[in-house]
Amino acid sequence: MKFVQQGYARLFYGFLLILGLGWIWFSAVPAGATTRGKIPAPQTGFLAPNFTAKTIDGETVSLSDLRGKVILVNIWASWCPPCRVEMPAIEHVYRTYKDRGFLVLAVDSTVQDTAANAQAFVNENQLSFPILMDESGEITRLYRVQSLPSSFFIGPDGIIREVVIGGPMAQALLSSRVEKLLKELP
């Protein structure tokens, strides 16, 4: 009797495995069906939502104009302790890789900061990358920022490769991520 049960169990296992193979084949992703890079959303694998903002120096910057570069969008505020801690590391990595096609867009969430405090922090740390002022909070909302700092690593194709919520990010994390993304450049 046990051998008969054993036989039924084997049949069931075999059926399950064949069914599994069929399901893998049936649920394969057809070519061109993926939405990767087509929908803008602040999430890994999606197109980075576009924004246009003025820098602290009064210049206008649009994210979509920077396609072809490796970009770190770092959303911060001058009162936020981890933002203050990680900014020198971001500056160091920016200076190291900027000539190879790396750019930092540091978006001051001015809606919860003051321009004067942001300017003082920028001067104090001699930050050389563009500082964007999100006075209306549009970028903060667009990127669904719930915690500062929030960082978005964007590849040359404009697709978000990684989202880091909170901080401070270690310098090695920044440089290893940037190094990896720069390899995608022609």
Added chain:
Amino acid sequence: MLPILQIGPLALPVPPFSLLLALWLGLSLAEKFAPRRGIPADALYNLTFTGLVAGLIGARLGYIFQYPNAFIDSPLSLVSLNPGLLDPFAGFAAGLIGMLVYGQRARLAFWNTLDALTPLLAVMAVGFAVAHIASGEAFGTETSLPWGIDLWGATRHPTQFYELIAAVLTLSLLGVWSKKTDTRAGILFLAFVALTASWRLFLEAFRGDSVVILGGLRSAQIVAWLLLAAALAGLDRMKRKGSQHG
């Protein structure tokens, strides 16, 4: 989606917190279950702790080997708490080796130990599902079904909730099985692997973030199928052994 829970001035990152909570709950459950499999509770704790420490060290070393220049430039990063500086594959391998070495030294019976760890693994699967709900990761494909959820610019299958339901059902089933059915060593663990691989194989089809290989096949489904085949082969072998002895 709730990646950050703001409690007064404290910003609590929900995904890692839910994993830590699952680890604690899973260990507590495994501790109660382990003596029924002949594994002392403190040995189980030591085994898990060894695996975690070895896994963390291995994961950091694995990352350092991949990007040595990043750490030469910034030696302080060696001890950084950033989880992004961990290599998951190296960590998994190191954790496994650490647990095997400890298990051999403590003379823990292999299959009994895996059975004793099963409640922990099953609760961790629930923890991962909760972490995915909180972060919005492991999201689904677009759907017009009435239970679709609005996420990342589209109405999608709520795959994170499917995952949660499957993980909770697996945990409940194993809870019932561990009390009623076959208590031969290894059966519970292999049943967990077979169940988890089955639902992963099924649910992966609804995921919108699958890693695709070989012209459209989802890699997670292939891994799940291989695990399912191995678990079923193991179950068959144990049943056969059992019937020969019986």
